[in-house]
Amino acid sequence: xxxxxxxxxxxxxxxxxxxxxxxxxxxxxxxxxxxxxxxxxxxxxxxxxxxxxxxxxxxxxxxxxxxxxxxxxxxxxxxxxxxxxxxxxxxxxxxxxxxxxxxxxxxxxxxxxxxxxxxxxxxxxxxxxxxxxxxxxxxxxxxxxxxxxxxxxxxxxxxxxxxxxxxxxxxxxxxxxxxxxxxxxxxxxxxxxxxxxxxxxxxxxxxxxxxxxxxxxxxxxxxxxxxxxxxxxxxxxxxxxxxxxxxxxxxxxxxxxxxxxxxxxxxxxxxxxxxxxxxxxxxxxxxxxxxxxxxxxxxxxxxxxxxxxxxxxxxxxxxxxxxxxxxxxxxxxxxxxxxxxxxxxxxxxxxxxxxxxxxxxxxxxxxxxxxxxxxxxxxxxxxxxxxxxxxxxxxxxxxxxxxxxxxxxxxxxxxxxxxxxxxxxxxxxxxxxxxxxxxxx
Amino acid sequence: xxxxxxxxxxxxxxxxxxxxxxxxxxxxxxxxxxxxxxxxxxxxxxxxxxxxxxxxxxxxxxxxxxxxxxxxxxxxxxxxxxxxxxxxxxxxxxxxxxxxxxxxxxxxxxxxxxxxxxxxxxxxxxxxxxxxxxxxxxxxxxxxxxxxxxxxxxxxxxxxxxxxxxxxxxxxxxxxxxxxxxxxxxxxxxxxxxxxxxxxxxxxxxxxxxxxxxxxxxxxxxxxxxxxxxxxxxxxxxxxxxxxxxxxxxxxxxxxxxxxxxxxxxxxxxxxxxxxxxxxxxxxxxxxxxxxxxxxxxxxxxxxxxxxxxxxxxxxxxxxxxxxxxxxxxxxxxxxxxxxxxxxxxxxxxxxxxxxxxxxxxxxxxxxxxxxxxxxxxxxxxxxxxxxxxxxxxxxxxxxxxxxxxxxxxxxxxxxxxxxxxxxxxxxxxxxxxxxxxxxxxxxxxxxxxxxxxxxxxxxxxxxxxxxxxxxxxxxxxxxxxxxxxxxxxxxxxxxxxxxxxxxxxxxxxxxxxxxxxxxxxxxxxxxxxxxxxxxx
Ligand SMILES: [Zn+2]
Numbered sequence: 001x002x003x004x005x006x007x008x009x010x011x012x013x014x015x016x017x018x019x020x021x022x023x024x025x026x027x028x029x030x031x032x033x034x035x036x037x038x039x040x041x042x043x044x045x046x047x048x049x050x051x052x053x054x055x056x057x058x059x060x061x062x063x064x065x066x067x068x069x070x071x072x073x074x075x076x077x078x079x080x081x082x083x084x085x086x087x088x089x090x091x092x093x094x095x096x097x098x099x100x101x102x103x104x105x106x107x108x109x110x111x112x113x114x115x116x117x118x119x120x121x122x123x124x125x126x127x128x129x130x131x132x133x134x135x136x137x138x139x140x141x142x143x144x145x146x147x148x149x150x151x152x153x154x155x156x157x158x159x160x161x162x163x164x165x166x167x168x169x170x171x172x173x174x175x176x177x178x179x180x181x182x183x184x185x186x187x188x189x190x191x192x193x194x195x196x197x198x199x200x201x202x203x204x205x206x207x208x209x210x211x212x213x214x215x216x217x218x219x220x221x222x223x224x225x226x227x228x229x230x231x232x233x234x235x236x237x238x239x240x241x242x243x244x245x246x247x248x249x250x251x252x253x254x255x256x257x258x259x260x261x262x263x264x265x266x267x268x269x270x271x272x273x274x275x276x277x278x279x280x281x282x283x284x285x286x287x288x289x290x291x292x293x294x295x296x297x298x299x300x301x302x303x304x305x306x307x308x309x310x311x312x313x314x315x316x317x318x319x320x321x322x323x324x325x326x327x328x329x330x331x332x333x334x335x336x337x338x339x340x341x342x343x344x345x346x347x348x349x350x351x352x353x354x355x356x357x358x359x360x361x362x363x364x365x366x367x368x369x370x371x372x373x374x375x376x377x378x379x380x381x382x383x384x385x386x387x388x389x390x391x392x393x394x395x396x397x398x399x400x401x402x403x404x405x406x407x408x409x410x411x412x413x414x415x416x417x418x419x420x421x422x423x424x425x426x427x428x429x430x431x432x433x434x435x436x437x438x439x440x441x
Numbered sequence: 442x443x444x445x446x447x448x449x450x451x452x453x454x455x456x457x458x459x460x461x462x463x464x465x466x467x468x469x470x471x472x473x474x475x476x477x478x479x480x481x482x483x484x485x486x487x488x489x490x491x492x493x494x495x496x497x498x499x500x501x502x503x504x505x506x507x508x509x510x511x512x513x514x515x516x517x518x519x520x521x522x523x524x525x526x527x528x529x530x531x532x533x534x535x536x537x538x539x540x541x542x543x544x545x546x547x548x549x550x551x552x553x554x555x556x557x558x559x560x561x562x563x564x565x566x567x568x569x570x571x572x573x574x575x576x577x578x579x580x581x582x583x584x585x586x587x588x589x590x591x592x593x594x595x596x597x598x599x600x601x602x603x604x605x606x607x608x609x610x611x612x613x614x615x616x617x618x619x620x621x622x623x624x625x626x627x628x629x630x631x632x633x634x635x636x637x638x639x640x641x642x643x644x645x646x647x648x649x650x651x652x653x654x655x656x657x658x659x660x661x662x663x664x665x666x667x668x669x670x671x672x673x674x675x676x677x678x679x680x681x682x683x684x685x686x687x688x689x690x691x692x693x694x695x696x697x698x699x700x701x702x703x704x705x706x707x708x709x710x711x712x713x714x715x716x717x718x719x720x721x722x723x724x725x726x727x728x729x730x731x732x733x734x735x736x737x738x739x740x741x742x743x744x745x746x747x748x749x750x751x752x753x754x755x756x757x758x759x760x761x762x763x764x765x766x767x768x769x770x771x772x773x774x775x776x777x778x779x780x781x782x783x784x785x786x787x788x789x790x791x792x793x794x795x796x797x798x799x800x801x802x803x804x805x806x807x808x809x810x811x812x813x814x815x816x817x818x819x820x821x822x823x824x825x826x827x828x829x830x831x832x833x834x835x836x837x838x839x840x841x842x843x844x845x846x847x848x849x850x851x852x853x854x855x856x857x858x859x860x861x862x863x864x865x866x867x868x869x870x871x872x873x874x875x876x877x878x879x880x881x882x883x884x885x886x887x888x889x890x891x892x893x894x895x896x897x898x899x900x901x902x903x904x905x906x907x908x909x910x911x912x913x914x915x916x917x918x919x920x921x922x923x924x925x926x927x928x929x930x931x932x933x934x935x936x937x938x939x940x941x942x943x944x945x946x947x948x949x950x951x952x953x954x955x956x957x958x959x960x961x962x963x964x965x966x967x968x969x970x971x972x973x974x975x976x977x978x
Contacts, residue, residue: 013513017932021603024894026928027921028969060939063520067935084460087498090542114524182465183947219657221784222776250452267781274452279464287461289497290950293490293943300936301968314971322947323621324958328973
């Protein structure tokens with residue numbers, strides 16, 4: 001592999017923009033910055049960076065990082081290319097529809113940008129273990145899922161080394177996280193164990209809009225209520241194709257469109273359109289090329305700062321919005337002292353002894369502290385463990401389903417017991433200390 | 442099993458491809474985009490990044506003007522160049538790779554410098570929707586900006602310079618009907634109820650209702666009734682102070698039904714009414730709308746008046762006559778706790794009044810079109826309806842000509858107040874002007890050559906001092922900025938270009954679609970601190 005300044009004159013010129021920044025001192029540099037050709041050499045030949053997601057942000061990130069001097073890049077994405085990606089995911093063409101996003105994107109970058117080596121992984125983030133993630137200097141996320149963000153966050157945090165309770169800073173892998181929705185976006189820099197992590201700021205992610213079942217069934221007012229009714233109540237009942245709804249099947253969408261139009265007409269509710277039906281059924285988030293470009297660029301700039309120490313990184317959260325002019329705001333999101341993911345504090349939960357297991361599970365899903373998806377709960381008493389409930393494995397679900405309606409007391413739990421909770425939001429089991437309250441209090 | 446549903450027109454390939462953006466600017470915004478033609482002057486990294494975010498969403502056409510040949514440095518920051526493009530025409534090389542992005546988009550190029558184009562083909566710029574330039578010299582920018590000002594074509598001059606991004610937007614006049622505000626206060630008219638609303642609400646007697654009905658009365662009804670009661674005791678006023686609002690809230694709370702133990706029930710609709718007290722404001726004409734109605738272009742229509750101003754004039758007359766001091770009703774009702782029947786009934790009342798107002802407006806527009814000898818088809822009923830829905834949030838921009846920034850007297854006045862803040866990001870605009878002067882004097886960028894950085898710092902400092910002196914501004918608070926700019930040596934960082942490119946593409950789309958408020962009129966991105974700032978010059 002060719003180095004940056006090791007003889008090849010055209011490459012020397014090609015990267016002269018970066019060399020000026022990295023080989024000259026400046027008044028606004030990070031105090032640790034030392035102007036030298038070594039920095040670009042490190043960036044190009046040693047630094048390994050992981051991009052998670054090869055979608056709207058991911059395509060931009062790969063390009064931006066490659067031009068900022070990163071040459072050893074891995075990218076993970078489990079998705080394949082769809083027609084509706086083409087208005088912004090610029091590494092994909094019509095002929096690529098159906099192919100792996102990670103593979104097509106990596107191939108494109110490697111062909112266009114000489115010397116850049118992108119390694120694609122057409123997989124889930126959960127397919128890799130600690131030894132995989134440990135090889136990277138920086139992780140950049142361009143994801144649209146909170147669950148995946150939290151999982152990666154938990155994974156990178158689990159790589160931290162504490163010696164006698166003191167964090168070994170060499171074990172920190174910075175996470176740069178970007179997100180977009182329409183004309184809004186955000187960028188954050190996370191130094192796991194040192195600055196606010198994804199779980200520290202769960203309240204920044206608004207809970208998904210849900211409509212109460214009674215509104216949908218009894219007092220619909222909005223076109224969305226009619227669509228939800230068909231989706232949640234009418235489809236399971238009539239199940240026209242005897243399959244679950246597939247938001248990508250035009251026949252399914254057309255059926256829901258027709259039925260929700262009928263229901264809307266019955267209640268004189270205006271505004272059911274095909275586009276709205278699609279949006280509600282697939283939970284579509286609007287997206288444009290420009291916002292993706294901006295947010296990914298800001299992420300790449302931060303990656304460059306972290307890898308080269310040429311400037312202080314963003315501390316630590318920036319919001320962007322170009323609905324009215326261009327607005328940005330940077331601030332320091334604070335760590336949560338008892339964060340589920342990054343604090344060393346044991347987690348406690350309080351419940352009454354006559355509380356049912358299903359209520360405890362509902363709490364884990366709904367409370368702002370946990371926001372879990374499908375927690376599986378095991379208890380450890382007297383040296384052996386017992387699964388109280390697990391929904392992810394069908395046979396165990398069947399065996400443990402009966403426990404949902406039983407109270408914590410009936411399940412033999414007592415004050416001080418440990419609950420081991422496994423959830424897709426984290427690669428690690430969360431240990432909860434149960435404080436059991438007397439049912440009369 | 443076959444689907445009985447009819448084939449919807451929204452299932453076309455194009456609708457699928459552009460689905461995620463159609464949800465933002467709508468089919469009409471897309472149509473405007475597809476009939477637009479932008480011109481880019483200088484296809485460097487920033488230039489192609491701007492075009493990328495215009496081509497992907499499907500702009501109609503673009504033209505590149507660029508007389509440069511591709512250099513090795515270009516390859517290091519421009520995605521739309523191949524490693525074997527060196528030496529080729531930059532316009533030709535970039536356009537090929539740009540066009541691959543979207544087969545719906547047409548593109549062409551002129552491989553001449555903008556100076557040559559201005560010289561040889563003065564009418565070249567006449568028909569563009571927006572013109573964008575990157576890195577053009579002082580002399581050209583003055584000529585070009587004057588020309589585009591006369592042509593009334595929006596012009597965006599931008600730069601990506603080291604960690605700094607800069608854009609100056611020039612537009613003579615730009616009007617926006619759909620600004621898409623983030624939090625729109627509902628237009629309910631509870632202080633000035635129109636007859637059908639009054640009639641409907643007066644016919645509802647809350648006091649005789651059972652709990653189930655009582656808990657499903659739309660909050661608008663509750664708020665209206667309690668406001669009436671409050672107004673009787675307060676000379677028909679609207680509560681303004683915290684105390685007044687609190688006393689209205691108390692009235693609402695008193696209406697909540699109690700259970701057998703005398704404890705209030707959980708009535709969400711009443712909670713919504715209590716919350717809405719805060720947003721209760723007298724129905725009037727917002728000041729920015731007043732300014733539009735009092736604008737010269739609104740009052741004195743001519744045969745050349747644009748549809749916006751004709752509708753604004755109709756609005757002015759509506760407010761003075763049928764509206765009795767109010768804008769046409771928006772006619773939308775937010776969702777609220779209610780049973781279907783009463784919610785829909787209320788919604789229909791608002792909706793039909795809005796339709797009536799829009800009809801009056803449309804008749805007035807037709808009348809005005811006749812008076813100024815414009816075709817009656819030039820403004821459709823649909824146009825008027827859209828206008829009526831957004832009158833309270835519409836937006837007018839009157840910009841300034843970039844050439845004026847080079848008139849020392851005018852510029853000094855605009856700049857001085859901003860420079861009083863030593864931390865103002867506008868210092869970078871001053872520095873970039875200094876770089877222009879440096880290039881005129883020395884033929885290179887300051888710090889372009891490794892062995893010239895130190896002497897160039899001294900020279901750039903002197904260029905900047907002279908400029909500040911011409912503007913009668915004091916010296917810069919510190920030399921740090923001069924050092925930093927020399928460090929960049931005219932280098933372009935791709936991630937900075939990509940950031941500015943995204944922003945400027947969106948500003949271009951704002952001008953083309955006449956939706957959303959654009960930057961007014963100077964934008965600076967400081968990649969060092971990850972901050973942006975906007976200024977009006
Ligand atoms: Zn945390």
